[in-house]
Amino acid sequence: AVESPEVTSNKDGHFVVQYEVKFQRELQCGGAYLKLFKLESGTKPEDFTNDTPYVIMFGPDRCGTTNKVHFILRHQNPTSKEWSEKHFSSPPSVPYDQLTHLYALHIKPDNTFDILIDNKVEKSGSLLKDMEPPINPPEMIDDPTDKKPDDWVDNPKMEDPEAKKPDDWDEDAPKRIRDPDAKMPEGWLEDEPLQVADPSSVRPEDWDDEEDGEWTAPLVDNPKCKVGCGKWEAPMIDNPNYKGKWTPPLIDNPNYKGEWKAxxxxxxxxxxxxxxxxxSPINAIGIELWTMQSGILFDNIVVSRDMAKAKAFGEATWKVRHDIEDKQSGAASSKKKDKASSFINTIKEGFMSLSLSFQLSIVAIALSTMILMAYGFGRRSAKPTTKRKGGSKKDKGAAASSKDDKDKQEGAEGDDEAEDEQEGEGEG
Incomplete structure (x- = not known):
C-alpha cells in the first residue's frame, strides 16, 4: 500500500481510478485488485492487510466459474453507522490473454458509473439501481418478532379424504412386459449355435499334434443363423395395465388461508x-493479490477527477506498451508457423530435386518399413487361433543338444518365468 493525496467528498465532481495489470501467464485462478481506503490516525501504509476497511475495491478476478471485474463500494449507514459492501450486479468479464490491460472505474455526479477495459466502456450502471444489496434499504421490513400461527394452513390443495383406490388398480404391475402377441420368426433355430467350425479351413500339412498341439478349425458365424439362433424371447413393450403407485386426487383445501407473510x-x-x-475520504491505495501463480505486474495507477485526462494518460502509456506486446505476440505466433512451414518445404524441395527412380526407391523403402512394423506389431499382439497340447519336440531337442545350450536355455526359461510372474503380479 502507499499513501496518496486525499480525495474528499465532492458532490458535484467525478471520480476515476485507473491502473494497468499484466498476467505474464494466463490467469487461471486469482484476483489482482486495488483497494482505496482511508488511513486511520496512527496507522501506516505498511499496516495494510486483507482486513483493512476500504471504500472501493476494483479489479479483475477469475477462478472456476467466477470471471469478472469487481466493483465493490463500502457504504456507511448514517442511521446505524454500520458499513456494508455493495457489489455491482452485472460486472464485465476479464480478458483471457497475457497482454497488459488497462482497467478504469469512472463514478459520475449523477450516480452512474462506467467500467472501462483498454479505454473502452465495457459495462455501465447506477449506484442507486445496480448494486447488491441496494445502497438505500427498504422503508418497511418484516417484523422479526412476528411468527406464523401453528394453525395457519398455507397449502391451497389437499388430498381428497373421500377418495379410495379402485379395485382394479394394481400397484405391482410392471411398467414393461413381453409382447404377448409376438411370435418366433419363421426360420429362427433355437438349437443351432451362433458360431461353427469353418468348414473351408484345412489342417496345415506340416502341423504336428505332438509338437503344435491339437488342431482345431477357427470359428465362423453360423450361416444357418441369418434369421436368428439360440433361445428366442418376445420383445419388451409398454404394459397397457401399468398404473404405478396410487395417490388420492387433490382438491381445494377448505382451510386454506393464503400465503403467510410477517x-x-x-x-x-x-x-x-x-x-x-x-x-468517503480516501488517502491510500493498496494492492491485494489472491492467486496461486506468479508473474502479475501492476503499473501506472491513477486516481483523478478528470476522465479525459486519465484516458489521455492511458493512451500515452498503456496503449504504447499494449501495441508493442500485440505485435510481438502476433510475430511469435507467425514465427512458429513459419518454422514449421519452412521445415516441411525444405523436405519437400529436397525430395522433388531427386531423380524419379530415387524417389520411387524412397517410397518403396518407406512402405516396406511400415508393412514390416505393422506385421511385427500384429505378430506380437495376435492371439493364437488354435489350441495346443504338450510341449515342443524342437525345444526338447535343442535343450538336449549340449550341456552349455541346456544351461543357457534353462537360464532363459528362468528369466521368462520371472518376467511372467512379475507381469502376473502387475496385472493382479
Missing amino acids: RQIKNPDYFVDNAPHAL
Whole structure:
C-alpha cells in the first residue's frame, strides 16, 4: 500500500481510478485488485492487510466459474453507522490473454458509473439501481418478532379424504412386459449355435499334434443363423395395465388461508442517500493479490477527477506498451508457423530435386518399413487361433543338444518365468 493525496467528498465532481495489470501467464485462478481506503490516525501504509476497511475495491478476478471485474463500494449507514459492501450486479468479464490491460472505474455526479477495459466502456450502471444489496434499504421490513400461527394452513390443495383406490388398480404391475402377441420368426433355430467350425479351413500339412498341439478349425458365424439362433424371447413393450403407485386426487383445501407473510414495520435503519457518488475520504491505495501463480505486474495507477485526462494518460502509456506486446505476440505466433512451414518445404524441395527412380526407391523403402512394423506389431499382439497340447519336440531337442545350450536355455526359461510372474503380479 502507499499513501496518496486525499480525495474528499465532492458532490458535484467525478471520480476515476485507473491502473494497468499484466498476467505474464494466463490467469487461471486469482484476483489482482486495488483497494482505496482511508488511513486511520496512527496507522501506516505498511499496516495494510486483507482486513483493512476500504471504500472501493476494483479489479479483475477469475477462478472456476467466477470471471469478472469487481466493483465493490463500502457504504456507511448514517442511521446505524454500520458499513456494508455493495457489489455491482452485472460486472464485465476479464480478458483471457497475457497482454497488459488497462482497467478504469469512472463514478459520475449523477450516480452512474462506467467500467472501462483498454479505454473502452465495457459495462455501465447506477449506484442507486445496480448494486447488491441496494445502497438505500427498504422503508418497511418484516417484523422479526412476528411468527406464523401453528394453525395457519398455507397449502391451497389437499388430498381428497373421500377418495379410495379402485379395485382394479394394481400397484405391482410392471411398467414393461413381453409382447404377448409376438411370435418366433419363421426360420429362427433355437438349437443351432451362433458360431461353427469353418468348414473351408484345412489342417496345415506340416502341423504336428505332438509338437503344435491339437488342431482345431477357427470359428465362423453360423450361416444357418441369418434369421436368428439360440433361445428366442418376445420383445419388451409398454404394459397397457401399468398404473404405478396410487395417490388420492387433490382438491381445494377448505382451510386454506393464503400465503403467510410477517407483519410489516418501519425499518429502524432506514435512510435515503441520493448522492452515493460522494465517496468517503480516501488517502491510500493498496494492492491485494489472491492467486496461486506468479508473474502479475501492476503499473501506472491513477486516481483523478478528470476522465479525459486519465484516458489521455492511458493512451500515452498503456496503449504504447499494449501495441508493442500485440505485435510481438502476433510475430511469435507467425514465427512458429513459419518454422514449421519452412521445415516441411525444405523436405519437400529436397525430395522433388531427386531423380524419379530415387524417389520411387524412397517410397518403396518407406512402405516396406511400415508393412514390416505393422506385421511385427500384429505378430506380437495376435492371439493364437488354435489350441495346443504338450510341449515342443524342437525345444526338447535343442535343450538336449549340449550341456552349455541346456544351461543357457534353462537360464532363459528362468528369466521368462520371472518376467511372467512379475507381469502376473502387475496385472493382479
